[in-house]
Amino acid sequence: MDTALTRLAGVRHPVVQTGMGWVAGPRLVAATAEAGGLGILASATMTYDQLAAAITETRGRTHAPFGVNLRADATDAGDRIELIIRERVRVASFALAPKPDMIRRLKDAGVLVIPSVGAPRHAEKVAAWGADAVIVQGGEAGGHTGSVATTLLLPAVLDAVDIPVIAAGGFFDGRGLAAALAYGAAGIAMGTRFLLTKESTVPDAVKQAYLDRGLTDTVVTTRVDGRPHRVLRTEVVNQLERAGPARGLLRAVRNAARFRTLTGLSWPAMLSEGLAMRRGNDLSWAQVIMAANTPMLLRSGLVDGRTDAGILASGQAVGLLTDLPTCAELITGIVDQAAEILTRLGGLPQ
Template sequence: MTLINELLGIKYPLIQGAMAKISTSELVSAVSEAGGLGVIASGGMTTDQVRDEIRKTKQFTDKPFAVNVMLMMENRDEIIDVVIEEGVKIITSGAGTPKPYMKRLKENGVIVMPVVPNVKIALKMQGLGADAVIVEGMEAGGHIGEVCTMPLVAAATKALSIPVIAAGGLSDGRSLAAALALGAKGVQMGTVYLSTEECPVSAPYKQEIINGNETSTVVTGRNNGAPVRNIRNVMTTKYLELERQDVSRDELEELTIGSLYRAVKEGDMVNGSVMAGQIIGTINEIKTVQQLHDEIIQQYRVLTLPKI
C-alpha cells in the first residue's frame, strides 16, 4: 500500500496539524526531524513572520515541511508568494478554496493538500487538482466541521481517487491502524503534539491536556456557523450562555478577542481559548516529538487484531 509519506518524501505517514500561534519553527522542525511532516501555521501571521518562520525551520531541519495557508486571510496572496519564493514544496490549506492559486502552485512543483470537513468539498478539491485531501472529523480541536472522523474517512476513501489523510481524534498507533484500515494513506494529528517538549505553548496549557479526558471539551460557535472545540473553562461557559441568549455575533467575538494568545503564551486556563480535541483522554505525559513518533510506529507495528 502506497502511503502519503512516499508522496511527501518523509519517513512516516504522520502530519502535524497547523495550530495558530503554536505551529512555529520549534515544533515544525522537531516533527520533520522525527520523520513526520511539520506544518507552519500562517494564520494570524504577517507575511514577514511567515518568511521568518520558514527560514528558521530550514535552519533546524533539512527535511520536508509545509506551510498552512488560511485562504480567508487578507495577506493570502503574499503568503503564497513567500511559499514559492522560499522554495517550500508542500502546503495545506483551509478556510477557502485554493482555486485561484492552483495553477501557479503546480507550475512551481508545490504539493497541495486542502483540509476539508466533508466529501462534497473533498470532491471539489480533487477536481481542482489537489494532490491529496485531509478530511478532518469533528473530534478535532479548534475549528471543526459536523461529521465524525470514522464515517468521514470511510466515505471519502470510497468517493475519491486521490490520497485521503485522516484527521480528528487521532493520537497513537491504534489510530493510525484504524485510519489505514478505512483506506486513508496517512494521518494528521494536532492535540497530541501539544504535550510534547518542543511545543511552544505555556506549561499550564500542556498540563490541561494531560489532565483532560474525553469529556473535557465543549464546542462553541455553532449558532454562528463557526464551531470551535475547546477545553471547558469560564470563558467557554460564558460563551455558551450568551449563545443560548442569542446575543449578537459582535458581542460573542468581544469575549474571545485575544483568548488564544492568553492560553498559549500567558497560560490563562480560565479565560483563554484552550483548543484541544476529544483525544486528550489518551494523553498522560509530556514527551519529545521523537519519543511520540517512535511509540506510534512501534504500537502500530506490533498491533495484533482479534480473530473473527
C-alpha cells in the same frame, strides 16, 4: 512505513502535525520533520514578515520537508503563496478550500497542495481542481470541526476521491494509525497530541490543564466565533455560553481592535478580510465580527497561559493523553506500535 503520503511528501513516516494557530511554530515543526513526520507551520496567526522569518528559522533547524498552512481568504494570500514558492516549501495546506488558480499556481511551481475537508463533496471539489491529497477531519478534532465522526467521514471521503487521504480527528497513538491505514488512508494528522509534546511552546501550566482533562471535558460551542468550535470546557466557555448576543458582539469588536494592533493590519485590510470571509463561508455580519474573537482568545490561553481568560482548542483525544513526549518519541512510538499491530494482523500494507 511506506505509504502514498510518505512517497508524495518525501517524509519517512505517515504522520502529520497540523497547523495549529499560536502553537505550530518553527520549534515544533522542525522537531516533527526531524522525527520523520510532516510538520506544518501555522501562518494564520502570523504577519507576512513573521511567516517569512518562521520559514527561515524552520529551515535552519531541519533539512527535512515541511509545510505551511494558509488562509485562502486572507487579503495577502497571493503574496504568501509567492513566498512559499520562492522559499521552496514542500507543502501548502489550507483550512478552507483554496481557489482553483491558487492550486494551479502552487502546483506549477512544484508545491504540494493538501487542503483540509469536512465532507465528501468538498474533497471531490478540491480533487477536481488538482489538489494532491486531502486531510479529512472528523468531529472528534479540536478547533473548528464538523459533526460527523472520523469513522464515518473517512470511508465516505475515501470512496469519493482517488487521491491520498489523510485522516484527522481522534488520533493519538499507533492503534489509530493502524486503523486509518486499514480504512485505506495514507496517514494520520494530529493536533492536540502534538500540542502536548516537549517541543510545543504552549506554557507548561496550560499543558497540565490539558492533561488533567477526561474524555467528556471538551465541548463544541458556536459562541467563540459563530462556527462550531471544539474546546476544553472552562469557565470562560461557560461565560461565553451564558452571554447574550450584544455582549458577545461587543467582546468581538474589542478583540478585533487588539488583533489589529498585534498584527499591524489596517482597518480597511481587516474589513476586506471580513468581506472575503463572509462571501467564502456564507456568514452573517454578526458571525464575521464574532470571528475576531478566535485569534485573541486562543492567544490568551495558548501563548499567554491565561487559562482564566483564554480559549483552549482541543480534540476529544485529550482525555486519553497522560504524558509529554518529545516529537521523536511520539512519532517513533506511533509507527512502531502500528507496525506491530499490522504485522500481527497479517502484514504491512504494500
